[in-house]
Amino acid sequence: MAQNTRTAPAGTPTDVTQDHVKGGIGESTLRPDGTLKVTGEFAYSSDMWHEDMLWGQTLRSTVAHAEIVSIDISEAVAMSGVYAVLTYDDLPAEVKNYGLEIQDTPVLAHGKVRHHGEPVALVAADHPETARRAAAKIRIEYRELPVVTDEASALAADAPLIHEGRDDHHSGHVPHPNIVHRQPIVRGDVAEARKRADVIVEGEYVFGMQDQAFLGPESGLAVPSEDGGVDLYVATQWLHSDLKQIAPVLGLPEEKVRMTLSGVGGAFGGREDISMQIHACLLALRTGKPVKIVYNRFESFFGHVHRHPAKLHYEHGATKDGKLTHLKARIVLDGGAYASASPAVVGNASSLGAGPYVVDDVEIEAVALYTNNPPCGAMRGFGAVQACFAYEAQMDKLAAKLGMDPVEFRRLNAMEQGTLMPTGQVVDSPAPVAELLRRVKARPLPPERQWETAGQGADVRALPGGLSNTTHGEGVVRGVGYAVGIKNVGFSEGFDDYSTARVVLQLINGEPVAMVHTAMAEVGQGGVTVHAQIARTELGVTQVTIHPADTQVGSAGSTSASRQTYMTGGAVKNTCEAVREKVLEIGRRKNGSYHPAWATAELLLEGGKVVTDGGEVLATLADVLEGEDVIDIELEFRHRPTVPFDLRTGQGDGHVQYTFAAHRAVVEVDTELGLVKVIELATAQDVGKALNPLSVVGQIQGGTTQGLGVAVMEEIIVDPKTAKVRNPSFTDYLIPTILDTPTIPVDVLELADHNAPYGLRGIGEAPTLSSTPAVLAAIRNATGLELNKTPVRPEALTGTL
Amino acid sequence: MRVNFTVNGRPQEADDVWEGESLLYVLRERLGLPGSKNACEQGECGSCTVRLDGVPVCSCLVAAGQVEGREVVTVEGLAEFAKDRTEHGGCASGACGTTLDQAKRWEAKPTQDSQTGEGVELSPIQQAFIDAGAVQCGFCTPGLLIAADELLERNGSPSDQDIREALSGNLCRCTGYEKILDAVRLAAARQGEAV
Known part of the structure; x- marks a missing residue:
């Protein structure tokens, strides 16, 4: 391997040694990088620094769907301090696209842009502001095309094709080229089972587009080396997947692209796709200088894929003694302009679409669309999160219609070890769904009027509206809601993981x-x-x-x-x-x-x-x-091998392991202003074996909070007329603060899965599933409103829209 | 332009500063102090929080020129800052914040006991964040530490709601805040025992 003769950049990660007499598995050992992180010395990818480095800047499309008529870079190139301006024509290799599963994403737009914020040109300059100003001087003429924004416009007779001439491995079985992937799951005989139903409930649910909102922005440093290769320091979720996508478009063999993980400021799925990696390498190789790219928050909203927004139509039946008879569901996920992880999201949404319940007769169909909306892909719990929101609302509706307690109804239908999934796969390790529900329900409720302080009246910080001081308890009602979910662990459907x-x-x-x-x-x-x-x-x-x-x-x-x-x-x-x-x-x-x-x-x-x-x-x-x-x-x-789901019936042992969590949400709602305060989000989860109990609880509380966010505040708003993003900032896209977040008591079960190392169960995603529907259920319980959409905004509660 | 100010007790001089640069940019890119973080650069997340003449501010919203002649404490100087405060009797003696004299005595610790930095002398709030499991990705941590330290400086036994109010300008995406609350409670309790 040719060594780089440059000095290593500041922030290059080093070995970290931890010396502990105790600290084996099962102990709450502290982080080896903890001290570095509290002293500010831990180097994140945005902290990388090299003495003669340049700053890279991406120019992104201002429209969602358009032909590029012309690009004029002359003014930008002429600016003092600018070292390079690159467009599609400067790409060095035959390969010009990348992608996780389908290589449909251009490194830089070629003749056409397919979504708002698509990268069109790159600038390298000696100061980030110079790079930004130069990018603003690049003149692009667009000829706008009609935008595809939903299922109707994607599948209309005259719908423009987002990707023409598809030849990917899903193109052969999808009913329309604007559908990335379709997965039906068919088991039993729904028509026959429907006849046994004493009650039938239907619902149409809408799940908004969520952003991962990791705090460390997309960033990294590419350092060109004398062998013509490049050293890349970057924050990512999967170095080798990046490498496989980066090397071909640089025209380099993989061994000449040496990647090192720099400090990562959170990920949650948003770093599974390439962001600035290729761009920084291109600029470094072109200029012969180290190039650092750091997105600001505005650009970060365009720089990574989001959680698929979804429309879900569910029909369930049940007998009058509370047993589920059947399920029919159709789940439409908006994948946006590029495929990213859409096929896997379809696989999860369909195969986990029935939830952790015993239901023998099932017809589920899930599709992901190509549209001109922002690309969507991996986010914590993907596919399973959207389905859980819908089936849990259905469970409450069924219980209400049957006059049953919602938790008792769920426990009556809860799956357990040995249950068959709708895919025909046997759940062959513990599935303590009923027990998790029992535990969250058995917890004492927080005291009524918890905002009252001894002798000092109301503490507004404990009330809906908080420090806005909008109520001292007037118009405030309490609600309690429950939910439980099922998530797969590991890469499924035959992937060699x-x-x-x-x-x-x-x-x-x-x-x-x-x-x-x-x-x-x-x-x-x-x-x-x-x-x-x-x-x-x-x-x-x-x-x-x-x-x-x-x-x-x-x-x-x-x-x-x-x-x-x-x-x-x-x-x-x-x-x-x-x-x-x-x-x-x-x-x-x-x-x-x-x-x-x-x-x-x-x-x-x-x-x-x-x-x-x-x-x-x-x-x-x-x-x-x-x-x-x-x-x-x-x-x-x-891990043990899996198989792809049958494309017609969805049958197959497609998943490695299942994981379960349940929540009880307690909310207080100011019904006059439509403001919600979540008071407590109790959770119980089976983790198989807690290798580090402190970290396990931290994961569960963090995942729970992301679910809370999507329930009451988080949504990327895309203008349906233009497909443009309207709120790409932390001013307009809200994530929960410490005042929005309740206490989160956690109950951890350890029922070993004997197929897994130490019996452990993957834990990160399950708490994000059931948190959202539990909060929704609690708000419904408080207000009596139907509420079929996330997030619940004030106008949905006051009827003023 | 040239900006002269004090960072963690040491006089600093930043040259060729463009008028639009923020204090955050100057700290990170010109002074080699990247501990203050750049999560939003629009004053919403608190990850860049520093003390400016004792007051917690988002350094991304402070123009570099505004700090001329003033004193800044960043996470890199927090341990020494807190130690100085303790040794000078804490708030009751009126020694809150960094006086120029105190600040000038600050020096970066050149050596650490191990590569993890374990054995380094930390401020109570820094140690509590580690012990309570309040650090995951850690990107929010520097800003939260500055804000929480400032809270404990003026309120030695904050209620949970006091903690929530004081830290409500600091976003964290990993932890769900529970262990951050634990950390502040822990630091307050340890501070109480030490008095």
Whole structure:
């Protein structure tokens, strides 16, 4: 490998060593990067700095659908301080598109733009403001085209095709070229089952477009190297997926694009797609200088895909004793202008569309559209989140119609281990749906009139409207709502999902030290904490060094789909076991003749020693490793295989593992002003095994809060006439503050899944599912309104719109 | 233009500053202090919060020229700032905020005990954030630390609603805020014990 002769940029990640006597799995070990993060020394991708670096700026389309008539860069190029201006014509390779599954996304627009904010040109300059001003001097003439914004306009007889000449692997089975992917799930006989129903409820539900709103903006630094390649420091969720998309459009072999994970300021699905990676590399290779790109918040709203907005039509039936008879559902997801993760979102929405319930007769159809709206893709819980919002509203409607308690009705129909999914897959590990509901319901409710303080009247901070001081309790009513959801863990539908871990064991100053090297994206979830815990548990060491994540080691897969502790945690465990075998092999060679247990007993590494399962110490790790070569092993780890869903019936063992969470929301609503205050969001979740209980609770509370956000405030608003985004800022796109967020008591169950490492269950996404419908149910309970749309805005509660 | 001001007790001089640059940009890109974060650059998220003559401000909304001759404390200087405050008797003695004398004694600690920075002397609020699990991605952390430290400076035993009000200008997307509340409660309790 040709080394770069430049000095390493400021902010280059380094090894981090953590020394803990305790700190194996099951302990609430603290983050190895915690001190760096509280002192401001932890370097995020936007903190990268190189002495002669330039700043990159992207020019994005101001219209959603248009032909590009002309681009004039002459004024921009002529500006002092500008080093390069690039357009489509400057792309160096044959390959000019990228994409996660379908390579339909142009690096820079070619002749046409398909959504508001699509990248058209790039500028590199010596100051970010110079780059911004130069970009503003690029003159683009557009000839606007009619916009496709919903199902009707996408499938109309004269609908413009968003992508002409599709030849991707879904194009053959979709009913229209403006449909990315369609997945039906058909099981049993719905027509027959419908006859058994004593009650039937229908609903039309609308789920708004949510933004991941990670706080660390898309950013990174590309440094050109003397071998014609590039070193890229970037915040992403999956280094190797990026690499596979970046190298071809640069016209470089993958080994000449060396990627290192820089500090990641949150992700939530929004960094699964490429943002500035290719652009920074193009500018660096063109100018021969390091190029840094940092989006501001406005650009970030255009720089990543969002959660699919959805329209969901549901029909359920039930017998009068409260048993579900059938389900018919149609789920239409708006994928926007490019495919991104749309096919997987369709797979999840359809296969999980019945929720965690026993229902034998099912017809579900899910489609994702191509439109001129902003591209949508991965976000925490994707596909399952939208479906959960709809089926949980249906459960409440059914319970109400039957005169049953909503929790009792759910428990009556709750799936359990052994239940068949609508895909025909058996749920073969614990599915404590009824128990999770029981637990959230059994919690005492927060006191009535909780805003009253002893002797001092109302604390407005505890009331709807908060510091706006809009009520002291007048017009405020309380509601309570419940919801439960099901999410898959890991990559499904036959994807070869694997992770790689390299573990090095050696003596440093006489002490055994394990180094863990993976390409896992630490995005804040605490994967690095867990890796160190696993190494301690498996190798009996105290000191563990976490090597920076880069592409010098095999792929870890994505930090998404609740998979990373399962997969890269599993990979670290798996490689540690191989390292342990190697240690024991050396030990047997060196000491085997001194003690028969070396040959006969089950041996473990504990507390820096080789011990028998009976606890007898055979040797110290230091003695075994003394004078030996460093043990250095890299291995891949796979979860059990899955299969694609049948394209006609949706049958197939498509998922790896299921995960469940339930919520109880308590809200107070100012019915005069339509303001909602969520008072408490109690949750219960089965995590299989909590490798780090502190981090587990943190994940659950964080996921719950993102669900709360979409219930009452979060939505990217797209103008239906122009397909332009109207609120790309934190002033207009609101995410919950600490005053909007209630207490979130968490009840953690640990029912092992014996297929998974340590019995663990992926946890990140499940709490985001049921949080939203629980809040909606509580607001319905408080107001008596139907409320079929997220987010619930004041006008929906006061009827003033 | 040239801007002269004090950062974490040390006189600083930034040259060639363009008039439109923010204090945040000057700290991050000209002074090598990227601890203050750039999550929104429009004053909504609080990730860039610093103390300006003792007052918490969004440094993205402060024009660099406005800090001429003034004192700034960033997350990089928080531990020393808090230590100085404790040693000078805390708020009751009227020693709140950084006087020029105090600030001038600040020095960056050149060495750390290990690569994780463990063993570094932290302010109570920094330690509490680690201990309570209030740090996930950590991008909101520097701003929250400055804001929470300022809260505890003026209110040693805040109620939960006081904490929520004081931190309501600081967005966090990872934690759901519960463990941030835990951290502030923990720091307040430890501060109470120490008195």
